[in-house]
Amino acid sequence: MATLFTKIIDGEIPGTFVHQDDACVAFLDVAPMTDGHVMVVPREEISHWIDADQELLDHLMAVAKRIGEAQKNAFDCERIGLLVVGYEVPHLHIHVLPTNSMDDFDINDRAPMQTPEQLEEPAEKIRQALAELS
Numbered sequence: 001m002a003t004l005f006t007k008i009i010d011g012e013i014p015g016t017f018v019h020q021d022d023a024c025v026a027f028l029d030v031a032p033m034t035d036g037h038v039m040v041v042p043r044e045e046i047s048h049w050i051d052a053d054q055e056l057l058d059h060l061m062a063v064a065k066r067i068g069e070a071q072k073n074a075f076d077c078e079r080i081g082l083l084v085v086g087y088e089v090p091h092l093h094i095h096v097l098p099t100n101s102m103d104d105f106d107i108n109d110r111a112p113m114q115t116p117e118q119l120e121e122p123a124e125k126i127r128q129a130l131a132e133l134s
Helices: 006-007 056-075 117-132
Strands: 018-019 024-028 038-042 079-083 096-097
Touching: 006 024, 006 038, 018 056, 018 117, 024 056, 024 117, 038 056, 056 079, 056 096, 056 117
Parallel strands: none
Antiparallel strands: 018 024, 024 038, 038 096, 079 096
């Protein structure tokens, strides 16, 4: 059975994408911990990050870094945080989020579910910042 993220990647469920390539995608979290919270997800369904091959992990981290650089330019934040947890959805994903304090890392303190329309503004900020990095 396909994971929730595979359904988003395949277009069965809406996703607000800021990056797509042959190996992975990056889209906004529908229940963000902070404004601009993105998840970098491999197209391949891998449940646990330690089961991914090194080449894929390197690529995911490179994409996460680029997304983080764009977030840093697009949002007024002190740092860009990363989380790899894996309990919410059994499909490897890296949370990349603009942060201003450790309080931003409380996975239980998330915004209510956002609509695609609500996610479009932060997504467009990230897309524009990514274009400027090119």
